[in-house]
Amino acid sequence: MLPKQNPIAECDAEAGTYRPRVNRNRCEAKAACIAACPCQVFEVRRIADQDFRALSILGRLKSRVHGRRTAYTPHVQACKACGLCVTACPEHAITLELASPSARSGTDE
Ligand code: SF4
Numbered sequence: 001m002l003p004k005q006n007p008i009a010e011c012d013a014e015a016g017t018y019r020p021r022v023n024r025n026r027c028e029a030k031a032a033c034i035a036a037c038p039c040q041v042f043e044v045r046r047i048a049d050q051d052f053r054a055l056s057i058l059g060r061l062k063s064r065v066h067g068r069r070t071a072y073t074p075h076v077q078a079c080k081a082c083g084l085c086v087t088a089c090p091e092h093a094i095t096l097e098l099a100s101p102s103a104r105s106g107t108d109e
């Protein structure tokens with residue numbers, strides 16, 4: 001079988017119908033999601049203080065080891081639910097979920 005050249009062309013989801021959610025207790029800021037996403041949904045940056053405080057004890061330890069960096073989704077409405085980020089993440093930190101109507105007008109998480 002030929003590799004997919006344009007994966008979003010095979011995805012029927014309307015942009016913003018689904019959204020990726022990052023489990024920050026698992027994320028190690030390896031940025032594979034940035035490389036995989038054809039819609040530029042992700043960025044990796046320093047974790048916000050309130051997100052750091054919400055981590056488990058192990059998650060805080062991991063976060064410190066990885067420079068307190070994590071993945072965010074500033075362009076979440078562009079998501080076309082191709083699933084490439086889910087399979088690319090080496091930490092199994094990303095899940096796709098149906099976006100709520102109010103979340104479809106939001107930008108980041
Ligand atoms: S969500 Fe996964 S692929 Fe993205 S930065 Fe975190 S560990 Fe890396």
Ligand code: SF4
Pocket residue numbers: 020036037038039040041078079080081082083084085086096
């Ligand atoms: S499923 Fe993941 S890789 Fe695909 S468009 Fe959405 S955020 Fe990007």
